[in-house]
Amino acid sequence: MLKLEKALIAQGDFAMRADFTLEAGRKYAVIGPSGAGKSTLLSAMCGFVPLAEGRMVWRGQDITDTAPDARDMTMLFQDNNLFPHLTVMQNVGLGLRPDLRLTVAQKQQVAQALARVELAAYEQSKPANLSGGQQSRVALARVLVQARPVVLLDEPFAALGPALRNEMLDLVQDLVAQTGAALVMVTHAPDDVHRIADEVIFVESGRAHAPRPAADLMENPPPELRAYLG
């Protein structure tokens, strides 16, 4: 579905290679040492970092030079990317229309997404008045309204405690199960991998390895992965 063909992803002095295909409806964890290039890989997939070599192909179409907002993907960044001066409802509405001129139907969609993440009562609140977990749920609601077929999450819940983090992961699983989206999630936590991932993309030494079934890989890690897991 989404293919990285002999891709070279470069940023400053850093470069990494990737050559694999992601399938619809699968959940991928991206793991690897700090600075190995996990965030860079996601940024390249959604078009914020151009490929230095190779191609990206989406459902048979070359999207190597397609702008980020024209790709069928949505990315949730580490800091949730909420705008402090906008209400919760407006922050979610941005997922549908950047100018926030929402139709009645779109406003309903936003309200439904907020209800799904149990934030219906906070539509008019500003992000600063919400807890960390609630802010994460606003960001998730924005991902939800976009309903794109590829969802990229870059360590979205790193700041949350274990219980809330698991709650968020379960919510993410529900969302992608409903829309049939492929999920690509960067994480440092092996528990997250066990909880959510079908497959693992291990990133190290300038390479994003092709996805491998999560259970198999975590039970029998190759030496580099074993060293990383400790």
Ligand SMILES: Nc1ncnc2c1ncn2[C@@H]1O[C@H](COP(=O)(O)OP(=O)(O)OP(=O)(O)O)[C@@H](O)[C@H]1O
């Ligand atoms: N904007 C940039 N310009 C130049 N180099 C960058 C830029 N962003 C990141 N890098 C470099 O790219 C490499 C990969 O960084 P990246 O953030 O993708 O790693 P990571 O695996 O996500 O790390 P972490 O787990 O610490 O978040 C690092 O060496 C980093 O210094």
